[in-house]
Amino acid sequence: MPGSETKGGPVMPALTLDPEVVRQARELAAIAGQPIVEMARTHTTVSVERAVLRLGGLDGADPEDGMPWVNHLVDAVSDGCGLEHGVALPAWHALISGGYPSLAALASDAAAGKVKFQLPEGMDANAARMAATADPPKPWIYLIVATGDIYEDIPQAQAAAREGADIIAVIRSTGQSLLDYVPEGATREGYAGTYATRENFRLMRAALDDVSRELGRYVRLTNYASGLCMPEIATLAGLERLDMMLNDCMYGIIFRDINPRRTFIDQRFSRQIHARAGIIINTGEDNYLTTADAVDAAHTVVVSQLLNEYFGREAGLATGQLGLGHAFEINPDVPDSFLLEIAHAQLVRQLFPGAPLKYMPPTKHMTGNVFSGYLLDAFFNLCGALTDQSILLIGMMTEGIHTPFLSDRDLALENVRYVLRAAGRLGENFRPPPGGFVERRAQQVLAESVDLLRRITAEGLLHAIADGTFGVTRRPADGGRGLDGVLKRAEGYFNPASEFLEGREQFLEAGQS
């Protein structure tokens, strides 16, 4: 029965082929193809350039002659200044300098011969490049909305985007992580946040699409794939085009007392979904420092980041999708606290050079003195600018007092804008002296991380978590919520999504070559 061999066991090939000849065939095809790829890399075509305009949102045709607008615009740019630098720079330069509301309006005027195209230079070229990509430069400014009511969240999120936010995070209702189901529909009742539902995702993404068009800058949307429904929420986020998701390998275990096994199993599948959906994950290491001391526990943050990186990559996430988290939480009364923060932040930057690191502002030492809190937030922003963090969550001086006032958010943005304007290029002009305090501290934290990882590998990660290694909290492998929802896979277990996401074919192919 040959059919019984198709699952699991080794498959006998039908033909005997010399693997060396197969390898040679592939190699020769590559040699034949390489010069062609070189030609494709060094040339463009009118259709490539028209495709760029279609990706930029230009659609439809001229009612006069039925010719698509992309053809009119590419032809006009070609006649005006040539296409060899691409259609984008001349087109978006004309769009900005002519004050056109859309590419369609520009194409209409261009078809009528009313636009003079030229290749922009210097600042003009930069402006055109920014407008064409519509992606804001890093660090991205990350702001939170949390009213509990999706219809209140929407205008707040749009206002925050207009005030300068690049990323909007809709905080979830605090009860949701322990629900073993995802609520349905648009919701208006949440505690300290809004329920993550597919409809809420859709409504908010649509609202941010509107405001992105208005601002000419893509505004990203974040939500949370933590709790008992990680895989489902990850799926809904992917379907509704969310951009980033909080997804930590241990957060649910430590801070929500969700069963460790349940969390790790849910987490892997949810990250496979994120990988496929192109979603950037944000990990939650900042949270460890809200229970543990930020100096004593600095190495636990690094260890968790390395674990998050490993689990993330294993699940198929690219480096650019690993938004590892950390935070500015050292007690400001500690001498040299700012130098320690720089050491920690720079260490993380260098350990994960391609990762879009997410840097969290102080919360634990925000005391109610809003004036010193504002200063602490400025130092946080400065450290983030100096150490080239990718995503800055904007600190509120009223942290711990209330959900931010409109003015709290405005002042916070004024703070970060000032720091980035004044010191955005500090990193390239400042280097801690070799062998100095900052460098030695970073080396020490790295060494402590290795020691801890040795201990974890010796006793096993589940045991380390049970011993309270992370966040001071002890979480045994058989404790916590959700263990009754964990099942061992039976022989013949079938999950079509898993098979697709695991990339079976590619793995088999890679194994054969």
Place this chain on the structure above:
Amino acid sequence: MTATDAARTVIRPYGDTTGDGRIQVSFTLPLPSGTEEERALAEGAAAQLAGKMGLEPAMVVHAKAMGPDYTFFIVYGTVRHLVDLADVKVARREFPLMSAAEVNRRIRSALGRELVVVGATVGVDAHTVGIDAILNVKGHAGEKGLESYAEIRVVNLGAQVAVGDLVARAVAEGADAVLVSQVVTQRDAHILAARQIAEVFSEESGLARRPLIVVGGPRFDPAMAGELGVDRVFGRGTTPREVASYLVHTLAPEPEGNAA
């Protein structure tokens, strides 16, 4: 200053001269300030509000448009109000503050067994910061948490514990005290949770003695204990030592005729 002197004292805010009554406030008004006229109107509105708040004279020192529809103000002014200290009501600490060693000694001498504390954050609240600050060894504000006290046994149930589960566990553990921390205050979640706990415990008939019910959180007013039906309320900035001192003061009072 004696208590009677204090009772007679009337004060005003202090800027840089005694009795000048100078204060600063900031607020936002739903008014645009894009044009010169709009700005003048907005600043006038801010000055009028300051006047009605009792700031006379008031000076609008900063006005900034926040988007097209709102303006933020910083105002300095002189208040005419007087504060009569005789009318100030405070919940005075009814117990002496003790060191960890004193607390342990007192539990041994007055109780003769360990003191059992069950703690949790209940209902929808997922914020364990408060309960952890009081209970975890790590503690808060330089003081170690109750877990570190040799004579106190701590059962920290963590976040989002159902009230029924908390009560059942408190009974099972023979708790002397139940500590509940609530951070979430939307729609008065913290008040409702505290009341619910008090009610469930008073309905629990199988109890030889009801444990002491202590609630805490940044938005609780310590004067609300009676209204909530709990024994004690701790507000913002409470340290583990204060909680421990209160527990032994109430549960393990000094044996009579034995002045330590």
